Amino acid sequence: xxxxxxxxxxxxxxxxxxxxxxxxxxxxxxxxxxxxxxxxxxxxxxxxxxxxxxxxxxxxxxxxxxxxxxxxxxxxxxxxxxxxxxxxxxxxxxxxxxxxxxxxxxxxxxxxxxxxxxxxxxxxxxxxxxxxxxxxxxxxxxxxxxxxxxxxxxxxxxxxxxxxxxxxxxxxxxxxxxxxxxxxxxxxxxxxxxxxxxxxxxxxxxxxxxxxxxxxxxxxxxxxxxxxxxxxxxxxxxxxxxxxxxxxxxxxxxxxxxxxxxxxxxxxxxxxxxxxxxxxxxxxxxxxxxxxxxxxxxxxxxxxxxxxxxxxxxxxxxxxxxxxxxxxxxxxxxxxxxxxxxxxxxxxxxxxxxxxxxxxxxxxxxxxxxxxxxxxxxxxxxxxxxxxxxxxxxxxxxxxxxxxxxxxxxxxxxxxxxxxxxxxxxxxxxxxxxxxxxxxxxx
Numbered sequence: 001x002x003x004x005x006x007x008x009x010x011x012x013x014x015x016x017x018x019x020x021x022x023x024x025x026x027x028x029x030x031x032x033x034x035x036x037x038x039x040x041x042x043x044x045x046x047x048x049x050x051x052x053x054x055x056x057x058x059x060x061x062x063x064x065x066x067x068x069x070x071x072x073x074x075x076x077x078x079x080x081x082x083x084x085x086x087x088x089x090x091x092x093x094x095x096x097x098x099x100x101x102x103x104x105x106x107x108x109x110x111x112x113x114x115x116x117x118x119x120x121x122x123x124x125x126x127x128x129x130x131x132x133x134x135x136x137x138x139x140x141x142x143x144x145x146x147x148x149x150x151x152x153x154x155x156x157x158x159x160x161x162x163x164x165x166x167x168x169x170x171x172x173x174x175x176x177x178x179x180x181x182x183x184x185x186x187x188x189x190x191x192x193x194x195x196x197x198x199x200x201x202x203x204x205x206x207x208x209x210x211x212x213x214x215x216x217x218x219x220x221x222x223x224x225x226x227x228x229x230x231x232x233x234x235x236x237x238x239x240x241x242x243x244x245x246x247x248x249x250x251x252x253x254x255x256x257x258x259x260x261x262x263x264x265x266x267x268x269x270x271x272x273x274x275x276x277x278x279x280x281x282x283x284x285x286x287x288x289x290x291x292x293x294x295x296x297x298x299x300x301x302x303x304x305x306x307x308x309x310x311x312x313x314x315x316x317x318x319x320x321x322x323x324x325x326x327x328x329x330x331x332x333x334x335x336x337x338x339x340x341x342x343x344x345x346x347x348x349x350x351x352x353x354x355x356x357x358x359x360x361x362x363x364x365x366x367x368x369x370x371x372x373x374x375x376x377x378x379x380x381x382x383x384x385x386x387x388x389x390x391x392x393x394x395x396x397x398x399x400x401x402x403x404x405x406x407x408x409x410x411x412x413x414x415x416x417x418x419x420x421x422x423x424x425x426x427x428x429x430x431x432x433x434x435x436x437x438x439x440x441x442x443x
Contacts (some may be wrong), residue, residue, distance in 0.1 A: 002212060007052060007339070008037035012044035023184045027324075027352060027427055034353055040339065045186065055353035057360060057382035062336050063328050063347065065389035070334055073391075074327040080182060083198075084089050084175040084205050085258050086251030089394060099238065101394065104252065107232035108394050110300075113401055115227045116154045117299040118327060123149040124406050128160065128413060133442050136419040140269045140436045141407075145169075147265035150402050151256060164211050171208040172257045180428045193205040203253070212250050213257055214414045229256070256395070262430050263322035264399050268406055269433040271316035274367050275411065276418040276438055281369060283412045285309045289408050303401045306408060311369040313403050314376050317385035319367065320423070324352040324431040351384050414440040 010033050015022070018029050028052060032043050039056040054060060063071050072078070072093050082091045089100050106112065127146035131137070152160055160168075178201040182192060192198050208360045219230055233252060237243055244252070275282050288308045292301060326349045334341045341347070356364040360382045362371070376383055385394035393399070411417070419437040426432040 008041045009050070010037065010041055010043045012047065015043060015045055019185075025425065025427055026184075027274075027425070030350060031353065034350075049186075049346075051348050052341070053348050053350060055350045055357060057354045057357065059336050059339070060326070060349045060354065060384065061381055061388065063330075063349070064326065064384075064387065064391070067334065068389045068391070070331050071328040071347075072331060074329050076183060076327055080179060082259075083202055084179060085254040086247070088248075088251040088255030090255045090259050100248075100252070101390075103236050103238055103244070104233070105394060107229055107236065108398055109344070110397055112232065113398055114300050115400075116229070116301065117401065117405070119153040119157065119228070120150045120402050121299060121405050121409070123153045124402075124409055126224075128409060130438050131414065133414070133440050136437050136439055138436055139438050140265070140433050143191040143268045143272070144261070145401070146406065148257075148261040150264070151260045153228075154398070155229045155253065155256065156219075157228045157230075159215065160215055166217070168208055168211060168257065171204045172254075172261070175205055176258065176262065176429050183429075201267065209250050212253050213246065216249065235244055259393070260395055260398070261294075264402060264430075266322040266430055266432050267313070267317055267320070268403055269436045270320035270423065271313055271403070272410065272416060272438065273418065273423050273433070273436055274316050274319070275312065275407075276416040277423075278367055279415070281308075281312055282416060285312065285408060287413045289412055299405065301410065303404045306404050307373075308369070309404050309407050310400070311315070313407060314372040314383075314385070315367060315369040318355045318361075318383060319365075320425065320431055320433075321351045321355055321385050322430045323385070323387065323393075324427060325350055326384065333396065347368060349384075353386065357382070412424040413443060415443060416440060434437055 022029050033043065033053065040048050040052060040054050040059070042052045044050045073091070077091050078093055085091065087096065088105060089097065124146055127142055127149060130142055131139075136366055149165070151166075152165050178192075178197065182189065182198070216230070216234075219226075220234070225231055230253075233244065233249060235243075254319055275285075284310055285306075288306060289302070292305050296302075328347045328349070330341055330343060330345055330347070333343045354360065359363050362368075372378075380388075386399070387398040417439040419439050420435055423436075424434040426434045
């Protein structure tokens with residue numbers, strides 16, 4: 001049996017030597033370490049602190065599903081992110097998380113999501129009207145606004161004005177950028193505190209909370225039923241019959257903004273770039289769409305029957321998973337195969353590496369949507385675009401429905417042409433696209 005001390009270790013000196021490179025994009029650095037050390041290695045990030053990086057999918061499945069009760073999310077989410085978004089589903093742990101998950105889960109059932117599809121489609125079409133044809137444009141800002149608008153319209157219908165939406169989007173993104181600085185440069189934590197940088201962003205999130213409280217109170221006072229996510233959250237009741245308190249409701253809404261828009265906009269951008277590089281899949285999606293719509297104009301039929309479109313989306317999220325790392329800390333000492341993990345060990349599972357592991361995927365770096373022709377369950381042991389186990393993303397169906405509509409509408413309106421040499425990335429809290437320059441020709 002291996003002791004934790006025998007896990008291959010990358011020394012602190014190497015971390016400092018590559019710190020600027022890591023700040024820009026840590027993935028090549030981690031890949032080099034995986035190739036040199038194996039599927040599990042430890043990186044020293046301080047004189048006392050270290051992180052164990054993992055691309056062993058079986059180990060991930062064990063931690064996220066089979067023995068998930070012994071593992072909690074790390075300080076990154078349970079403390080660092082909390083100060084910006086509160087204690088909602090993404091950041092909560094233990095009994096509080098279980099209580100919130102049980103309360104909110106019904107709002108994301110497929111039958112409830114059916115009520116939101118028209119709002120999602122309208123938000124998508126509104127943003128697509130801003131696409132300039134026959135010119136080179138960066139598609140990410142449009143898809144970023146699209147994803148944020150889809151969340152806003154699903155949450156609030158028409159309750160939020162555009163100034164509020166713009167401000168909420170700015171604050172959400174500013175807080176995420178600040179958190180990235182804290183995580184990538186832990187040795188500057190003292191400066192971020194002394195300079196007031198952290199407090200400035202905490203104050204910004206306080207402003208966002210006030211905007212959201214006003215919207216919620218206006219909805220309550222109006223007594224108008226919109227059948228949107230806000231109505232569902234306001235009407236949800238715990239086992240004792242009580243509703244969520246206002247502060248908890250605001251926490252959950254902030255989590256929906258944070259988790260619900262950036263991951264989707266990132267995925268959609270990468271998928272659009274992949275479609276540009278593989279125009280034959282644009283035509284396959286278009287043909288499938290025409291067949292479905294010839295038999296039904298129901299949006300739920302479109303999102304549930306668009307199998308080719310879903311394959312493209314799943315392959316896009318395999319190659320470029322928006323949530324490219326999953327973090328956990330074990331409560332008690334644990335063992336997996338020949339690994340002995342001491343209590344309190346920081347584990348970071350690289351979804352990006354697992355999704356491209358040559359032992360798990362044929363032609364791992366190739367864009368082959370047909371590999372998902374039998375559905376994603378075939379790869380459930382090593383495919384984690386929405387996480388796995390009890391903490392799997394509650395909004396996975398919402399995100400898939402939104403992306404299917406977005407991709408389907410895009411290829412039905414435009415031919416997508418690449419204006420970039422290679423797909424480039426910027427790994428922040430999520431895996432973000434970079435220089436997504438495309439040209440769109442009207443069909």
